[in-house]
Amino acid sequence: MNLRGIRAIYIYEMNRSFRTLIQSLVSPVLSTILYFIVFGAAIGSRMENISNVSYGEFIVPGLIMLTVQMQSVNNASFGIYFPKFIGTTYELLSAPLSFVEIVIGYVGAATTKAFSIGLIILATSYLFVNIEIMHPFFMIFFLLLTCITFSLLGFIIGIVSDNFEQLNIVPMLIITPLVFLGGSFYTIDMLPVFWQNFALLNPIVYLISGFRWAFFGIGDVPIITSVIFILLFTSSCVGVIWYIFKTGYRIKN
Amino acid sequence: MSVIISVENLVKVYGNEFPAVKNLNLNINKGEIIALLGPNGAGKTTLISTICGLASITSGTIKVNNLDVIKDYRKTREIIGLVPQELALEPFEKVMNAVRFSRRLFGKKDDNVYLDKLLTKLQLFEKKNNIIKSLSGGMKRRVMIAKALSHNPQILFLDEPTAGVDVELRKDMWNIIKELKAEGVTIILTTHYIEEAEMIADRIGIINKGELLLVEEKNKLIKRMSVKTLKIKLKKTLTQIPKKLNKYNLKLIDEGNSFHYFYNTSKEKTGITSLLYDMNEIGINLFDIQTEETSLEEIFVKIIKD
Ligand SMILES: Nc1ncnc2c1ncn2[C@@H]1O[C@H](COP(=O)(O)OP(=O)(O)OP(=O)(O)O)[C@@H](O)[C@H]1O
Numbered sequence: 267m268n269l270r271g272i273r274a275i276y277i278y279e280m281n282r283s284f285r286t287l288i289q290s291l292v293s294p295v296l297s298t299i300l301y302f303i304v305f306g307a308a309i310g311s312r313m314e315n316i317s318n319v320s321y322g323e324f325i326v327p328g329l330i331m332l333t334v335q336m337q338s339v340n341n342a343s344f345g346i347y348f349p350k351f352i353g354t355t356y357e358l359l360s361a362p363l364s365f366v367e368i369v370i371g372y373v374g375a376a377t378t379k380a381f382s383i384g385l386i387i388l389a390t391s392y393l394f395v396n397i398e399i400m401h402p403f404f405m406i407f408f409l410l411l412t413c414i415t416f417s418l419l420g421f422i423i424g425i426v427s428d429n430f431e432q433l434n435i436v437p438m439l440i441i442t443p444l445v446f447l448g449g450s451f452y453t454i455d456m457l458p459v460f461w462q463n464f465a466l467l468n469p470i471v472y473l474i475s476g477f478r479w480a481f482f483g484i485g486d487v488p489i490i491t492s493v494i495f496i497l498l499f500t501s502s503c504v505g506v507i508w509y510i511f512k513t514g515y516r517i518k519n
Numbered sequence: 520m521s522v523i524i525s526v527e528n529l530v531k532v533y534g535n536e537f538p539a540v541k542n543l544n545l546n547i548n549k550g551e552i553i554a555l556l557g558p559n560g561a562g563k564t565t566l567i568s569t570i571c572g573l574a575s576i577t578s579g580t581i582k583v584n585n586l587d588v589i590k591d592y593r594k595t596r597e598i599i600g601l602v603p604q605e606l607a608l609e610p611f612e613k614v615m616n617a618v619r620f621s622r623r624l625f626g627k628k629d630d631n632v633y634l635d636k637l638l639t640k641l642q643l644f645e646k647k648n649n650i651i652k653s654l655s656g657g658m659k660r661r662v663m664i665a666k667a668l669s670h671n672p673q674i675l676f677l678d679e680p681t682a683g684v685d686v687e688l689r690k691d692m693w694n695i696i697k698e699l700k701a702e703g704v705t706i707i708l709t710t711h712y713i714e715e716a717e718m719i720a721d722r723i724g725i726i727n728k729g730e731l732l733l734v735e736e737k738n739k740l741i742k743r744m745s746v747k748t749l750k751i752k753l754k755k756t757l758t759q760i761p762k763k764l765n766k767y768n769l770k771l772i773d774e775g776n777s778f779h780y781f782y783n784t785s786k787e788k789t790g791i792t793s794l795l796y797d798m799n800e801i802g803i804n805l806f807d808i809q810t811e812e813t814s815l816e817e818i819f820v821k822i823i824k825d
Pocket residue numbers: 519533534536539557558559560561562563564565566604
C-alpha cells in the first residue's frame with residue numbers, strides 16, 4: 267500500500283475545498299436553511315404531522331440525504347475530472363499507485379466532505395426543530411455508506427466524462443430529479459396510487475426511507491429493504507469501478 | 520555497461536487503429552543520455568507512455584532494472600521520473616506544494632531540504648510560494664522538471680523538453696541534463712532539434728512510423744554516415760557541368776562560380792584525386808577548395824527518406 271500517495275491525494279483534495287470554502291460549505295448549508303424556511307416554517311406550519319412527527323422534523327433526514335448525495339457526486343466527479351481536464355492525470359498514472367489507491371484518495375476526500383456537510387446540516391436543523399434521533403449509530407452508518415456510495419458514483423461519472431457538459435448532465439438530468447422525487451418532502455403514500463408504484467422504482471426512495479427510519483423509526487419501506495438496497499447500490503458502484511480498473515477503460519490510452 | 524531499461528517486441532495499438540509502435544526492441548544503458556528522434560506521430564511519446572504506465576501495452580515486454588513494468592509496477596515506477604510533452608499543471612497551486620505533492624505520490628517521505636535544493640538548481644527557489652498560474656512558460660516547464668525529479672528518480676524521461684523554449688532556457692536545460700547525468704541519472708529525451716541531440720546525447724535512436732530505424736552512438740553515427748562536401752570554387756564561370764565530369768554527380772552553385780562534390784570518408788576511395796585530375800584534363804581551373812561535414816540533421820533526413 268502506498269499510504270503516503272493516498273494521503274497526498276486526500277490532503278490535496280481537502281485543500282481544494284478549503285480554497286473554495288464558500289462554494290463547498292457555505293452554499294449547501296445556506297440552501298438547506300432556505301429549504302427549512304420555505305418548507306419547514308412557511309409550508310410546514312400548515313401541514314399535518316406525519317406519523318406523529320412534525321413536518322419540520324420530517325424533512326430533516328430527507329434534506330440531509332438530498333444534500334450529501336448531490337455533494338458526494340459533485341465533489342468526486344469534479345475531483346477526478348479536473349486532473350483529466352488539465353492533463354495532470356499523467357502524474358497519477360506514472361506514480362507507484364494502484365487504481366484502488368487512487369480511488370481511495372479521491373472517494374475518501376469526497377466522502378469526508380459530504381459527510382461533514384451532512385453533520386453540519388443536521389446541527390443547523392437544531393436551530394429550527396428539536397429532533398431526538400432514535401437510532402444514532404445506525405444513522406451515522408447509513409449516512410456514511412450513502413456518502414461513500416454516491417462518491418463512488420461521482421468518481422465513475424468523472425472518469426467516463428469527456429467534457430464539462432457530460433460531467434454535469436448525469437447529476438442534472440438523472441440524480442437531481444431522482445433525489446427530489448425520492449421523498450425528501452413527502453412520504454410515498456401521500457402520492458396517488460399510480461405514482462406510488464412509479465416512486466418505488468426510484469432507488470433514492472429506499473435510501474431516504476432508511477435514513478428517516480434511523481431518525482424516527484418510521485419509513486416508506488421496511489428498514490431491511492433499505493439496508494439491502496444501499497448495500498446493493500454500493501456493490502454495483504464498486505463493481506463498475508472494478509470493471510474500469512480491469513479494462514483500463516478511459517484511464518489509460 | 521548495464522542495461523537499465525529493456526524493451527522487447529513492443530507493439531502498441533490505440534483502439535483499432537494502425538499500430539503506433541511496431542515490434543520495437545531497445546536497450547537503454549544505465550547512466551546514458553539517449554535521444555529519440557523522429558517526425559511527428561513517429562511513436563516517441565507512445566514508447567515513453569508504455570514504459571511509464573500511461574498507456575497499456577498491446578504486446579511485448581518492458582523491463583526496468585530487470586523488473587516487469589506491469590507486474591512490478593511499484594518498483595519500476597518508483598525510480599522513474601517523467602516530464603511529458605504537454606505542460607500540465609494545476610494553475611492555482613503553489614510551486615512548492617505542487618512539487619511536494621509529486622514526491623508524496625511516489626510514496627516518499629517529505630524532504631524540504633532536498634526540494635529546496637532542487638528548486639534552487641532549477642532557478643525556481645524565489646518562486647516557491649508563487650502560484651503556478653503566475654509563472655512564465657519557461658518557469659512552468661521547469662516546475663514540470665522539478666516535479667519529475669521530486670522523488671530522486673534514477674531514470675528521467677523528457678518528452679521534448681525544449682520545444683518552444685528560447686535559446687537561453689534551452690542551454691539551461693542542457694546544463695541541467697548534463698548535471699543529472701553526472702549524478703548518474705539515466706536520461707531519455709525526445710526532440711525535434713537535431714542540434715540538441717548532437718550536443719548532449721550519448722546515443723541516438725531514430726524512430727519513424729512506429730519502428731526504430733536505428734540506435735547508435737552519436738559519434739559513430741556521424742562518422743558512419745558522414746558524407747563530406749567538397750566545395751570547389753572556379754576561376755571561370757560554368758553554365759553547365761562538362762559531360763566528362765558527369766559521373767561525379769556534381770552540383771553547380773553560386774551561379775556557376777563553384778560546384779559541390781559529395782564524398783564519403785568511410786569509403787576506401789573518396790574520388791577527389793581523380794576528380795581533380797579530370798578537371799585538369801579538360802582545362803577547368805580551380806580557384807579555391809573547401810570541405811564541409813554533414814550535420815546530424817542531414818543524416819536524419821537521409822535515414823527517414825530511405
Ligand atoms: N491517445 C491516443 N489515441 C489514439 N491514437 C494516438 C494516441 N496517442 C497517439 N496516437 C497516435 O499514435 C501515433 C504516434 O503518436 P506519438 O504521440 O507517439 O508520436 P510522437 O512521435 O510523440 O510525435 P510528436 O513528435 O508529434 O510528439 C500517431 O499516429 C498518433 O496519432
